[in-house]
Amino acid sequence: MRIDVLTLFPEMFEGVFGASILGKAREKGIVSLATVNFREYSTNKHNTVDDYPYGGGGGMVLKPEPVFAAVEDLMREGEPKPRVILLCPQGETFSQSKAEELSREEHLVFICGHYEGYDERIREHLVTDELSIGDYVLTGGELPAMVMIDSVVRLLPGVLGNELSAVTDSFSTGLLEYPHYTRPAKFRDWEVPEVLISGHHGNIEAWRRRQSLERTFRRRPDLLERMELTPADRRFLEELQKNEAET
Structure with missing residues (x-):
């Protein structure tokens, strides 16, 4: 699987992508994990990626040009189009069944926003999914992206030492997982x-x-x-x- 993350703060992912299950999956070549600073795709002299909303109101809105350009630059000729996931509070609540669905994809692109929101044309013409990790607001989409990526990657064949672990996890069967015990008796x-x-x-x-x-x-x-x-x-x-x- 190939996973790309569009973010203004790529440094936030360095530790997460290099450690634990994600780090091991990366080392084994099971998954490719990369970040893209979409500020590099800004076309104005100040490299801004946001602007004031039409119609007024508080906050700033992410511009469509750099986001579209960054995602389109990730697409390779002859390969299927990626599943493009927008992290936002308005999205469908992420679940184990959604993680299982995404784990069957070849290429995932996560868009991590900041500021007040996204230009609506990003939602309408670029993304395939809008996802949220809960009914609360965070500073940006980076933490939700980390949560979802961890949840998806651990389902890939060969990532966990025991393949039954993912099958019996809470929510995988629709129920919470049963209690576990180990030595001593x-x-x-x-x-x-x-x-x-x-x-x-x-x-x-x-x-x-x-x-x-x-x-x-x-x-x-x-x-x-x-x-x-x-x-x-x-x-x-x-x-x-x-x-x-x-x-």
């Missing part, structure tokens, strides 16, 4: 659930499923509304609801 009188050391894989899987259901029921019940539940799942949740009502 007993720590300060707190013992690992007996089923996990029983060696009975069927019972372990059933326990994990129930734990995921219960954790989701208690912490994110909204997720259950979108889940395709089995009859056994529904019976378990009904029992939880009954116990909750009684207490």
Whole structure:
């Protein structure tokens, strides 16, 4: 995969792209990570990339010329057009399913804005996706871009040491992930659930499923509304609801 980030602050990405999972994926050649300072594509003598909004109002707006020029310069003849992602509070809320969708692309371009907003022609004629990481406003799109890139890259084949890790993550199945335990089996009188050391894989899987259901029921019940539940799942949740009502 190839990932390019348009940003006025490329130095913000140096540590993130060189460390941990992203750094290892880059070293293995699984992903190409690059930043582009789109100020270099400004055509005026002061290298400005923003201007006052037509119609008045506070703040400055990113001009279309440098952003279009930077993205178009990244396109290579004979290669599919990239997925161009605009980071903005108005966008679709980023999710695990969106990360999985983007992980199947060959080339992603993230546009990190600043100031009051973007010239609307960038939205209408250049980008393919508008994404947000939540209902709050940040100084710029750099931090959301880092979050999304990390989430996408870890799904690429060969990035994680154990390919099952991404499959069983919270939200990958639609549920929150079940609890994990490791050695020692007993720590300060707190013992690992007996089923996990029983060696009975069927019972372990059933326990994990129930734990995921219960954790989701208690912490994110909204997720259950979108889940395709089995009859056994529904019976378990009904029992939880009954116990909750009684207490």
